[in-house]
Each structure stands twice: as structure tokens, then as C-alpha cells.
Amino acid sequence: MQTVSTLPDLRQAVDELRADGATLALVPTMGALHEGHLTLVREAARHASRVAASIFVNPRQFGANEDLDAYPRQLARDQELLAREGVALLWAPTPEAIYPHGYATNVSVAGVSEGLCGADRPGHFDGVATVVCKLFNQVRPDMAFFGEKDWQQLAVIRRMARDLDLTMPHVDAIHGVGIVREDDGLAMSSRNAYLSPGQRAAAANLPAAMRDAIAALRSGSALAPTLAALEAHLLQAGFDSVDYAELRDADSIAKLGEATDTARLFVAARIGGTRLIDNMEVWSG
Ligand SMILES: Nc1ncnc2c1ncn2[C@@H]1O[C@H](COP(=O)(O)OP(=O)(O)OP(=O)(O)O)[C@@H](O)[C@H]1O
């Protein structure tokens, strides 16, 4: 696996990878890789002849009081993991390769960015859309892979790609990959590393409370008391606060007042200083 960090090196490496007409998939990440990321890589390898990954901890998607400085950085370990998966190219840009001196452009996606994490983390999805737009233009892959753990992010990226004609040659060029979970159901996340053993044990209550809420909705319980019970379960289990617990339409991310066919349950909750997110389909899965 070749690692490059400047644009001229990237261009040369991509040209070489594509010289024999190979298709190229991109897996964008912020590093501190776990099985969730490696599943995206394996899925990418099923669809494209070569896989490129990127690692960039993007300052524009972190709020002023968020964990930009604390975010785990472990490039050497990540390189080893990616190489073992057969990744051909790692794009690990310098900050200047993404935001050169004088950088002034922002990509902002209305609608799907609003509510949920968009409400709790003002500017977050502008930062995500901006950097992903740049990564697509820099690497020019045929397809890209993102995790459904960040469902709203996936919706934002799909909307942006359609709106800005970034769509790559393949019809469904932006692939969503199902959430990879630990044995106790907790969605894998780089931020799980922040949890103490006690917090980690309590964190499994997040998917458990969501599954209980979905079972209640399926058996006809009303939405408001079901969400109130979910929130109470989390606080009782040791979570400090619940940022949101809402039903939203899976595609438009519009807020729903009842469990329709397209409903998805979205929750963000804090334990210690760590903010965890999860989402689940209501009617199947
Ligand atoms: N458990 C998971 N299952 C599926 N995809 C995942 C999972 N965790 C992360 N991803 C995906 O990997 C890509 C890179 O995510 P990122 O590097 O932010 O990791 P993360 O674990 O989500 O970290 P964070 O703690 O910042 O949320 C994103 O597309 C994300 O949705």
C-alpha cells in the first residue's frame, strides 16, 4: 500500500492505479480504524478492482467545544490494518492539501442536514459536505463507501453528490454499509475508546433501549410515551443526557409523528463526556 499526503503525489498514484483501466473505490475516514471501517473496505473491494482509503481528521466538522484535539490519531496502526486488507492507496493529506492558505469555500446542504446531529452540532454537516466534496474531486473515485452508523451524514453526502453532479460513473456510486456492532450491540465507533470500562458496559443500553422502543412501537404503543421510556431507560442506565430520540423518515430525514413504513429511530446520548449515536429501522431488521 502506498501512502501519499500531497496532491501531486496523489495524482500520480491514482493515474498509476488506473493505468490498466481498473475501477477505484474510495473509503473516507478519520482514522483510529476498527472493524466498522474494515467492513467498508471489504465491501468496497467487492465492487471495485482497487480500493483507496483516506484518513483526515477534518477540523471544519468539529465544533469549538468538541474533541478535535483529543480525537484518536494512530496512523502507523491504521496503515498496517489497511495494508492487511489489500488497500492499494492511502490518502492521508496534510491540512494544507485540503485547506490551503486563503481557502474560502463552504458546501452547505439544506434539508437533510437540519435536525438531529445538524441541530446539536451547528456547522458539522457543512464541514462534512465540504471535505467529502474535496475528497471526491481529489481522488475522483468511481464509487465511495460510507457507514449507516452516520445515517444522516450518508443522506447529506447523497444529496450533495446529486445536487452538485458529483455522481461517479456507477449508478449507485455512493454505497451505504450496515452498522457493525460489538457483541453486546453497541455500534462500533472510534469514540468508544473514550469510555471507561463502567461507561462501556452501560453504553450497551443504547441499542438495547432502542430495540425495546421499536418493539413497543411495533406492538402499537404511542410514539411520545415510547420515546420518553427510552430516554428514562438511558438516564437510569448511567447516561448523563439524551441529545435527541426521534423518528425520522429514512430518506428525507423529515421528523415523523408516528411509526410509518419509512420510519427510522435516531438517538444521540452522552455518557461521561462521550456522545454516542445510533439508528435503527422500525419495521424490519
Ligand atoms: N460501526 C460502524 N459500522 C459501519 N460503518 C461505520 C461504523 N463506524 C464508522 N463507520 C463509518 O466509517 C466511516 C468513517 O467514520 P469515522 O472515521 O468517523 O469513524 P467513527 O467510528 O464513526 O468515528 P466517530 O467516533 O468519529 O463517530 C464513516 O462512513 C462511518 O459511518
Ligand SMILES: CC(C)(CO)[C@@H](O)C(=O)[O-]
Ligand atoms: C466522512 C468523513 C470521513 C468526513 O470527514 C467523516 O465525517 C467520517 O469519518 O464519518
Ligand code: BAL
Ligand atoms: N463519524 C462522523 C464524524 C464525526 O462525528 O465528526
